[in-house]
Amino acid sequence: MDAYDKGSNARPVPGEPEAAVPDSRPPEGQETSDGHETADDHGTSDSHGPPVGQTPSARIPQQYGDQQRGDQQYDGQHDDERYDDTALAGPPLPPPPAGIAALSLPYQIAAALALAVVAVAACVHVGMVFLHVAPSNTVTKQHGQAIDEWIYPEFEQNWKLFAPNPLQQNIAVQVRADVRAADGEIRTTRWYDLSALDGAAIDGNLLPSHTQQNELRRAWDFFVATHDNANRPNGLRGALSEKYLRRIVVLRLDREQAGGRGAVVQQVQVRSRTTNVPPPKWSQEQVSDKPIVRQLPWWPVSEADRAAGTRPGESTGTEASAR
Template sequence: MDAYDKGSNARPVPGEPEAAVPDSRPPEGQETSDGHETADDHGTPDSQGPPVGQTPSARIPQQYGDQQEQPYEGQQYGDQQYGDQQYDGQHDDERYDDTALAGPPPPPPPAGIAALSLPYQIAAALALAVVAVAACVHVGMVFLHVAPSNTVTKQHGQAIDEWIYPEFEQNWKLFAPNPLQQNIAVQVRADVRAADGEIRTTRWYDLSALDGAAIDGNLLPSHTQQNELRRAWDFFVATHDNANRPNGLRGALSEKYLRRIVVLRLDREQAGGRGAVVQQVQVRSRTTNVPPPKWSQEQVSDKPIVRQLPWWPVSEADRAAGTRPGEPTGTEASAR
C-alpha cells in the first residue's frame, strides 16, 4: 500500500517529503469546466497579480537561487558617493582648474618709484643720490674729526673744523673716568629799548630752567631743547680762558654762536615787553655740584659758582629773521 493514497485525505508519513500538489489549471489550449479556453496572450506569470490572500508586498524580496536581493544601501560612482554618504564636493577644485582656461594672472601694478613717470623717477633718483653723498661726506668728516692726527687732518683741518663746529662737535665726557657731576644753569639779561624809546634792563632769564620745563613730561623732546644751549655754553668755555678771553680762532665763533642763541630766546620770551628791541646782552652761568649719595663718604661743596660774562652789543646780524627792527614779526607778517 502506498504511503498515502493520491487524492485521498490520508496524512503523509513522517520523514517523507510532501507530494507536489497537482496543478488544477487545465493545459494550455483546453477548455475549463466553465467553458473558457486558456490562452497564451493573457499575460506572463510576472504580469499576473498575486495569489489570493497575498498582498503585492508579500512577493518582495524575490529569491533567485541562493542569493537574495539586498536592500539599497548606496552605490559609489567614481569619486562621488550617493546613498548614506553625502557628496561634499571638496575635490572639485583639484579636478577642475579654471585658471588653466583663463591663462596666467596679470602682473601686479608697479609700486614705489617704478609707479612714477620717467621725469619724476629721474628727480627721485637724483634726490636720493644727493642725500647719500651728503651722508657719506658727513660720516667722513666726523671720522676725521675724532680720529688721531694724520696727513689728511693736517692738510684739511680747517675745512673739517668748519664742517663740524659748532653744531656737530664731538666730546668724550660720557666715557671719561670722572663724568660731569655738576648742574649748570645758563642765564641771560638784556638792555632793551622799549616801544616808548626808553632803555631798561630786564631781569635774569634762566634759559636752562625753561628748557628743563619743556622737556619734563615730554616723551619725545627735541634735540634743540635738550642740547642746543648746553652745547653752546660748553663750546664757549672750551675756547676761552678764565678771564673770558678767546684762546684760539674758534673763540670768536663760539661767542657769536652763544650770543645769537640768547638773543633768539629773549625775543621768544618778549623780554622788556612787546615791541622791545634788544640792544645788548649779558650771560652768566650758575654751577652747583650734584650731591653724592648717602652711602658715599665724598664731601663736595654745595655753594654755587657764578661765572658772569661782559656785556655784548647785539648787531642786526645777531637777530633772527622777523625780529629785526623795522621788520614785522611772525604774527604781523601772517596778518599781512
C-alpha cells in the first residue's frame, strides 16, 4: 500500500515526504466535461494577457469572473466608444457665402449700384403717383407739369371702379374723312364706327390685345378730360390729346382703306355717340334712352399724322417699284 491513498481525499502519512498533487486539468487534446478542449502550455492564458495567437475577444475569461463572449469576432466596436474622432476634427466649417457675398468685389459693387438705382427709381415713382392722386397742394401747383409728364400716359390712374356711381354708358367713337382719290377727286367717306370694329375683334377672342380694348377708349377719355363742352382745350395737354386722337383715327382709316385703294386722307371729323345702359327691371331708376352725339370740328391731316408707309410720297414710291 502506498503512503497515501489515491484520490482527492487522501492525506499524507506522517514522516514521509509530501507527494505532488496531481493536476486537475485533463491532458492536452482531451475535452473537459463542459465540452471545451484544453491547450498546451504555450496556448493557455494567464493573468498577464490573452494567449499567443488569439485576439482579446477570443479568450475564455471564466476563471477571472468575466462574462463569456463566445465566438464573437473583434470588430473594434468598443474602440469607437472610447475615442471621439470629432474632437480631433475641430469646429465645423462655416457655410460658403451665398447671394451677392459670393460674387467678386467688382461684381458686388455693380450689384449694389444696380439695387440702389432701382430703389431710388421705385421711391420716385411712388412719390409721383402719390402727388398725382393727392388733393391739390403746394408741390402739385409748383411741379404739376413734371408730375403729369411722369404719369401720362403709361401710369395714368383711373378710380372709376371705386366711384359711388360707376360709368353706366356706352360710348361709340366714330370718324369720317375727306379723301383724295387716285383720280384726284375729293370725296367724303361714310361714318366708320371704330368702337364697333374693336368690339367685333374682341368677341370670341380669349386673349384680346390691350390696344384693341383700351387704345381708342382711353384716347377719347383723354380728349374729353382736357376740353370743355365747346371742344376748346383747357390746358397744354389739350393740344396733345387732340394730336393723339387724330393720329389714331387716321391710322384706322388707312387700315380700313377709306375712300378706296390709293386714296389719301385730307381731313377727318370725329364724333361720339353716347347711350345710357338701361337699368335692371327691378330698379326704380329712370334713364333716357335717347343717344347724345358730340361732334368735333374738321381736323386737317398733316404728314406727321400719317403712319410710316402710308404717306403719299412713300406710297407712290412703293407703287412705282411694284410696277
